[in-house]
Structures are given as structure tokens and as C-alpha cells.
Amino acid sequence: MKLLAINGSRRKMGNTSHLIQSILAAADKDGAETEIIFLGDYNIGACTGCEGCASSWECLIKDDFAQVIKKVDDAEGIVLASPTYWYSVTSDMKRFIDRCYSLIQFPVNRKAWIGKYQGAGKVSVTAAVCEQTEDSAMGNTLSLLTDFSNDIGIEVAASVKGLGFFEAGSIKADHILLQKAEMAGQNLLDRLKR
Numbered sequence: 001m002k003l004l005a006i007n008g009s010r011r012k013m014g015n016t017s018h019l020i021q022s023i024l025a026a027a028d029k030d031g032a033e034t035e036i037i038f039l040g041d042y043n044i045g046a047c048t049g050c051e052g053c054a055s056s057w058e059c060l061i062k063d064d065f066a067q068v069i070k071k072v073d074d075a076e077g078i079v080l081a082s083p084t085y086w087y088s089v090t091s092d093m094k095r096f097i098d099r100c101y102s103l104i105q106f107p108v109n110r111k112a113w114i115g116k117y118q119g120a121g122k123v124s125v126t127a128a129v130c131e132q133t134e135d136s137a138m139g140n141t142l143s144l145l146t147d148f149s150n151d152i153g154i155e156v157a158a159s160v161k162g163l164g165f166f167e168a169g170s171i172k173a174d175h176i177l178l179q180k181a182e183m184a185g186q187n188l189l190d191r192l193k194r
Helices: 015-030 065-074 091-103 141-151 175-193
Strands: 002-007 033-038 077-083 123-130 155-163
Touching (some): 015 077, 065 091, 077 141, 155 175
Parallel strands (some): 002 033
């Protein structure tokens, strides 16, 4: 079993990373293969709206996006995580999500689509971190990741949010939140084993 975590943060030892590690703890203990990637390590340009992917599931832009999608293709479980920048995901995560337009098709009209992974049995956990303590300051970070996962056909097993964390690694002191993250990861693992 393979689990892939996609981190939208540029801070390699930041709060989002620690949250992901807790989510993956159950899979690591179970002997599953896990990998964490940082989108900032990949050259992923903006979607140009060319519609070249309209009938192929493949983006025509030649950069590192295809490498990341190959990893998604090969994984059964996905963790999508981002810190909150101005009420939403980071620009790295947003560029990745925009490019994933190639992972949906409109077989009849523009009002309904199918996701590439629909019926594939892939399951995800979505996670977001925010410096402020109010839910409203997180904006659409968590809901965007969750809606995106569902749209491309990956069922969301659980979502985790961390509020009130700024200093890199400060999330490690919140044992209750990290326990919730581990439970979300266990939920993901249990769904995959069904």
C-alpha cells in the first residue's frame, strides 16, 4: 500500500509537515510505503486554460506536474495539506490544483464532470494550518482541499485543521491535535483496507 502526502508549504520542518507526519503515523506503523513531497521542489507552472487536456487526462504543459501526477496515480492514499496564506492555500498548492483541471472530463456538457480517480478506491485526508485562532481566518483552505479531492474522484476520509500556529514546529506542543491527526490517518488506513 502506498500513501502520498502533498505539502503546499515551503517550510520543510513547519507546522504542516508535522501535521502530515502525524497523519501518516498509522500507515508507517502498519508498514505501508509513505512519501511526502513538497510542491515547492517541483517546477509547476500555471494553467493556461488551453483545453488541451479535454479528452486525454493529460496536461500538455511540459514541466514537473506529470511527475507529481504519476505519484498520485500510483498511491492508494493521499494527504493534501497546506498552510493558510491570505484565507486560502499557498500559491504552490493553488497552481497544482489548477493544473489538475486535466484530471476531470466533461462527457456530456459543461454542467457535470467525472474525475479521473472516480471509482478507483483512492482515499484522502485533507489538512490545513492557520496562524490565527479564528475559523474565519482560515478562509477556504480546508474546504478547497476537500472539494478538490472529491472533484477528482478521491474520497475524503477525514479532515484536520490546526488553528493558532505560526512558529515553525509549534504545532508539536498540541498533543490533542496531533492525536486527532493520527486518528484521521488511521481512518484513512481503515478505509483503504476495506
